[in-house]
Amino acid sequence: MGFTISYNATHEIRDAIHVLKWIQANINCAISVVFPETKPDLSKLALVGHSRGGKVVLSMGIQLNGTIPISTIIGLDPVDGDRQGIQTDPPVLTFKENTLNMTVPTLIVGTRHGSENWPLFPQCAPENVSHKQFYKDLIEPVYQFVVAKEYGHMDILDDGICELTELECMGTAGSRAPMSRFAGGVVAAFLQAIVGNNTCFFNDVFTNYESAPVILEVPQQKGELPQNHNLQVPLQDEL
Numbered sequence: 001m002g003f004t005i006s007y008n009a010t011h012e013i014r015d016a017i018h019v020l021k022w023i024q025a026n027i028n029c030a031i032s033v034v035f036p037e038t039k040p041d042l043s044k045l046a047l048v049g050h051s052r053g054g055k056v057v058l059s060m061g062i063q064l065n066g067t068i069p070i071s072t073i074i075g076l077d078p079v080d081g082d083r084q085g086i087q088t089d090p091p092v093l094t095f096k097e098n099t100l101n102m103t104v105p106t107l108i109v110g111t112r113h114g115s116e117n118w119p120l121f122p123q124c125a126p127e128n129v130s131h132k133q134f135y136k137d138l139i140e141p142v143y144q145f146v147v148a149k150e151y152g153h154m155d156i157l158d159d160g161i162c163e164l165t166e167l168e169c170m171g172t173a174g175s176r177a178p179m180s181r182f183a184g185g186v187v188a189a190f191l192q193a194i195v196g197n198n199t200c201f202f203n204d205v206f207t208n209y210e211s212a213p214v215i216l217e218v219p220q221q222k223g224e225l226p227q228n229h230n231l232q233v234p235l236q237d238e239l
């Protein structure tokens with residue numbers, strides 16, 4: 001959130017990596033106690049985070065460097081701090097194109113309003129430390145969708161989550177539903193493409209972006225998804 005973005009994220013990143021390791025070691029056993037029929041497929045792990053959480057998951061990607069098999073990392077309006085040089089510790093952005101290697105395909109969703117001025121509060125996703133720069137710095141394959149109008153940084157949250165979040169960042173005064181439908185939809189379509197052996201939905205969102213529930217800039221991509229990317233990750237039954 002706007003007024004907390006300078007705080008140190010080192011511990012959160014470390015904790016999130018611990019959780020990931022715990023999941024790997026224990027989730028099968030823990031779930032089987034309650035739901036004996038359910039078998040989690042740990043070959044299909046995705047990291048998704050919004051705002052500072054977007055920075056956290058992308059930072060996890062760098063620190064993990066392929067040591068835990070994850071399938072994709074998705075940043076929803078990720079923010080790396082206040083501005084270049086004043087980044088939340090540990091800084092993720094390098095400000096050099098094609099240098100951030102997540103080792104997996106990534107998706108970035110941004111909002112143009114995020115970097116616009118708003119009375120009383122600092123910008124929620126300042127221009128040089130948000131989605132555009134992440135997209136530049138990331139190594140392919142990476143895809144980017146930017147919401148051009150109306151909806152802002154906090155509109156990814158559900159309606160009624162917290163009234164304060166509507167004041168803090170520029171965004172819609174009305175229902176956030178179209179934005180959450182778009183953000184949820186594009187994430188689901190990307191996951192289908194990455195781990196679901198089905199690129200149809202994502203290709204459709206990318207190509208027919210004009211029929212999204214929100215107004216989008218032309219989507220960007222660097223590189224292509226590897227052919228049958230999902231098949232490079234063995235399905236649970238094949239292990």
Ligand SMILES: *[C@@H]1O[C@H](CO)[C@@H](O)[C@H](O)[C@H]1NC(C)=O
Nearest residue numbers: 007008009010011088089090
């Ligand atoms: C952030 O936290 C880490 C771990 O405690 C520490 O090593 C680092 O110096 C902190 N950074 C700042 C800017 O305080």
Ligand SMILES: *[C@@H]1O[C@H](CO)[C@@H](O)[C@H](O)[C@H]1NC(C)=O
Nearest residue numbers: 062063064065066067101103
């Ligand atoms: C990531 O791992 C590769 C080996 O898989 C290694 O060559 C590379 O130096 C590592 N990068 C970092 C930043 O640790």
Ligand SMILES: *[C@@H]1O[C@H](CO)[C@@H](O)[C@H](O)[C@H]1NC(C)=O
Nearest residue numbers: 065066101102103104139140
């Ligand atoms: C990214 O990292 C992976 C794993 O270490 C490595 O195989 C790949 O070559 C790297 N990509 C680039 C463009 O450096």
Ligand SMILES: *[C@@H]1O[C@H](CO)[C@@H](O)[C@H](O)[C@H]1NC(C)=O
Nearest residue numbers: 082083084095126127128129
């Ligand atoms: C963003 O970066 C550009 C290029 O380095 C610079 O000209 C501009 O002043 C920066 N904007 C802010 C708000 O720091």
Ligand SMILES: *[C@@H]1O[C@H](CO)[C@@H](O)[C@H](O)[C@H]1NC(C)=O
Nearest residue numbers: 196197198199228230231235
């Ligand atoms: C992936 O999709 C293709 C085309 O629909 C199909 O032939 C193939 O069997 C599927 N693979 C898996 C592992 O589901």
